[in-house]
Amino acid sequence: MSNINNNMQTQTSNSLHNAIMEAGxxxxxVKIILTGIDNDIYSTVDACPNACEMWKAIERLKQGESINVQHLETNLFWEFGKFTSLDGESLESYYSR
Incomplete structure (x- = not known):
């Protein structure tokens, strides 16, 4: 009987050890993932009830970033156009723009 109890304790101990290692x-x-994301993304993901909702929320955030990049590129192109002279344009007309 003692041998059976000892064997069961060993199995329980091993199972507990494995569970702790897996949880660790x-x-x-999770710690590695959290250190690599912005606070905005973390807040959004933390509010999601499941992985599917997390995925959708991150896709929406990333889509917004690409729209912001396009907007920035458009603005920079417009600003660049204001600081370049046109063919045949006089210095006076360039300066007055």
């Missing part, structure tokens, strides 16, 4: 790995993975 998951915690470490």
């Amino acid at each position: 790995s998951k915690v470490q993975a």
Whole structure:
């Protein structure tokens, strides 16, 4: 009987150890992920109830970033056009623009 109890304790101990190690790995993975994302993304993801909603929220954030980049590029192109002279344009007309 003592041998059976000892064997069960060993199995329980091993199972507990494995569960702790697995949980520790998951915690470490979460820490690594969280250190690599912005606070805006973290806040959005933290509010999601499941992985599917997290994925959709991140896609929306990334889509917004690409729109902002396009807007920035358009503004820079417009500003560049204001500071370049046109063919045949006089210095006076360039300066008055």
